[in-house]
Amino acid sequence: MNILILGGTQFVGRHIVEAFLKSGHAVTVLTRGKSKDELPEQVERLQGDRNEGAVGLEALNGRQWDACVDVSGYTPQQVRASAEGLRDRVSRYVFISTVSAYAEPERHPVREDDPLSTPAAEDVTEVSGDTYGPLKVTCEHIIQQVYGEQSTVLRPQIVAGPFDHTARYPYWVDRAARGGTVLAPGDGSDFLQVIDARDMARFTVKVVEDGIAGIFNLAGPRISWADFMELLGVSEPRWVDGKTLEANGLGARELPVYLPEHSEQGGLMDVDNSRAIAAGLTLTDPAVTARDTREWSKDADLNYALTPEREAGILASLGG
Structure with missing residues (x-):
């Protein structure tokens, strides 16, 4: 064709x-x-x-x-x-x-x-x-x-995936790759769903x-943020609740792709894909998406709103 x-x-x-x-x-x-x-x-x-x-x-x-x-x-x-x-x-x-x-x-x-x-x-x-x-x-x-x-x-x-210059999803795979304590939004029970x-x-x-x-x-597989941190290899997530995030000026730019389950846009992390699945949509394992995105992003020189220095300062103020 x-x-x-x-x-x-x-x-x-x-x-x-x-x-x-x-x-x-x-x-x-x-x-x-x-x-x-x-x-x-x-x-x-x-x-x-x-x-x-x-x-x-x-x-x-x-x-x-x-x-x-x-x-x-x-x-x-x-x-x-x-x-x-x-x-x-x-x-x-x-x-x-x-x-x-x-x-x-x-x-x-x-x-x-x-x-x-x-x-x-x-x-x-x-x-x-x-x-x-x-x-x-x-x-x-x-x-x-x-x-x-x-x-x-x-x-x-x-x-999500390789070539993603939006610097949203790649933030998390790049942050996980740096190791150490990771400032993670919520308590791990909210959901992440990307395609x-x-x-x-x-x-x-x-x-x-x-x-x-x-x-x-x-829409892809729907997984909890706790599971997302685990598949990224984050051994030390520091979960931070919504009020504390807001008090520290942390929003969608600093913590991209995070939407609390019960927020005004929470349903966008609960998108029904059954019609597409029935028509032939096949889904990649989230761990593969993360791995392949990181393989690309490690040399992509992306810029993120939440710098390592600012994250470290906030964690220190929280006792993390």
Whole structure:
């Protein structure tokens, strides 16, 4: 098959490109050409910018593909341009959305039929913490309107694995590798649930190959933070309760991917993946995800909000 990927040089897109190549498909990527490109040579590279509307997609003119995978659509303006521009030139449009699209993230578990956030207006172009989910909802609606049963929407939760420059999940594998007492959020009973980017990529290939329509949550195994610390090899976790974390200015930036079980977003660590599993999603062991992420991140020179010095100071103040 001939596959067009909008985006493709970074993290999730890179894994999707490699998965299609591994399955024997030809891949074309459309990017703005602003990110580092380490994709295999056999990938066809086109340049364009959907923010410019139809003009920014001129590189696609006169071409046909079996499917389009939209990794980089964040605003309705971008997605409207590509969806309508490719309407008669691709047989399936796969849109990478997010579990942040759900209106009630405190639900347990979060399922595909749960209420979505109020859609953002199509002229909204600023992507922020407040607009990210509503913008993706609007983008989903555009794809479904234009493609109907030829559309597939994937809603991943936090994505983990090699090439993850977001510096969220990698914080924990890198921190564990330093050893010593680790400042750990909560009491160990909260849950962590991520999706390995490679599992997501393989499922993307499957929905294209098998022509699978619909909406799918993509979530990996759900494990306790106590088990997460253990699989990372942390022998000395120093559990710190929520009030103490807040008093020390420790939030989502300093302690990424941590969501307390009973918080307003706690359901995002309890995402139901049964529909995707039934459709063929396979999951990597969390220990393998951690190992492979660390193998990559040890040379990635990532920067983290919680420095070793600040962590040590807080631990000392707590008597840890």
